[in-house]
Amino acid sequence: MTYRNNPAFLSSNFMAASDTNSSNLMLDWTEGPTNGPFNVTFASIPIGPFWSPYSSPGDPWDGNGLAPYGQYFANLGEYVSPSTGMLTVRQADLDVPGRGLSLEIARVYTEPHSFLNNNPYGLENYPWAPLGNGWQLNFPWMNGTTNPTNIHLWNGEGYRIPSNFWSGSSSTWENHQGENFRLTRNADGSINLYDKTGTTYYFNTTIHRLAKITDSTGNNMISFSYNNNIISCITDSVGRAFVFSYSGTPSLLQTISQVSGNCASPGSTIRTVSYGYSSSQSLTSETDPIGRKTYYSYNATASSAVAPWLLSRVTYPTSWLTNYTYGTSLLGTQATIYRIKLQITGPSATSAAREFVYAYNQPVGDQVTNSTVMTYNATAIVSYTLYAFSSAGMSQNVTDYAHNFVHGLAQRFGVNGEIPREITLVSPTQGFTNYYSYDLWGNLIYSRSTISSSPSLFRESFSSYYNDGLPQGFRAFQDTFGQNNGTASDNPWNVTNGYWMVKGGVYNGTETSGLLENMVSSNSIGTADLSLQARVYIGRQINSTTGVLPR
Structure with a gap:
């Protein structure tokens, strides 16, 4: 104190x-x-909104950046969340195809969650290629401390690393809330981040710099080189080099250039992206390889300490712009949050071709429980979009300018933030429901989509993935778990010669007598029109001979 x-x-x-x-x-x-x-x-x-089971709030739609299954009003890579009022911007500067891995160099702006005494509260600055206040490259990263508190993924998302991850000679942390990933600390101090596709991000043993990205085959790689602990060069999966240059105090990224040589001997420049900054270290411009410029402004508030962090205008190469106006709310009794309240797109800030007006309601505590977005064309209101949020789900209703119902949507969240049930409203009192199931890694393995409500006709599909939490092999038995079922599965099963139990987030079978092959689990799917597709991969060929006939 x-x-x-x-x-x-x-x-x-x-x-x-x-x-x-x-x-x-x-x-x-x-x-x-x-x-x-x-x-x-x-x-x-x-409490900062790192979306993970280890910090709060843990609701599925809450999280920095673009959270999975979140709701956003999006335009040209700019996203406004109606549940938090936060602005996230994602813009790609270079995108080159590769072998197995393509290289995309993109920037992400994430608005600070709150300010305490006019300073960003709980904010970690991106240190590996400084781009100005609030901006970062769209690669996973950790800060350079011995035991980083957070792992930053992509699109501005941040997750709190549990403290026991840093105990012992090695450790593993697996996350299945929101993004699905596995973080492994090796005995030499290096760290591997595995995403759900099998891509590996390797962080070195000293200050946790991202050193390389490897695809699921292990044969294709993007590597990072550093000078004075900032990125100096990236080599893509086919050997093309992209050189980074910096200037100023502190150093800010000035150019990214694709060169004809390699990182050690760059050769001539093929194409360049360049950046400009203000005296307060805010990114003010980006120039693409053919000379088109995008400008950024930061004058959302009169506070000289807060303003450099709040993006207020994006001016496009066409000279049109999007202008953002913020409103303030108190978090707790000490901190201030800045939420987007007006978004205007048009040839100028006073001549709107399209306009969104945001209103938020947080009756108890700091959570937004419902919000309204009013959409305008150049002259009048076009529609109202009404949201309601709770820990169980999200509902959305769209009405026209006269508040006549247009359509609606209700989503119910599963235990890991996924959406197992989605209700589409075609009138205020009528709608249809689609059902979904996911494996341990968030892959969609089942869907039942409504074709007709009367008569009741559905289309069902089933899928299976190698990274679903089970060892590789043929499986006839898989299941999911619902929010209200406890440790019981979503489907009843008839079991012979054994039992099934929850272990490691998946259902595992154990025989009580005899061989495991004699253990049977069965379930009636209640339908006759079943279509089955299968792919068989030969792991290794085995030849054996009985008598004179090979088999």
């Missing part, structure tokens, strides 16, 4: 940081002279 008068008996609700859906830490204490009188003082501190 600072700037207080003899604070004593400080206490807090410590469990809020890890085991509840709280969005702030409660603090209370007494203060005053030794002999009194005493004042009882209360404050609260917001």
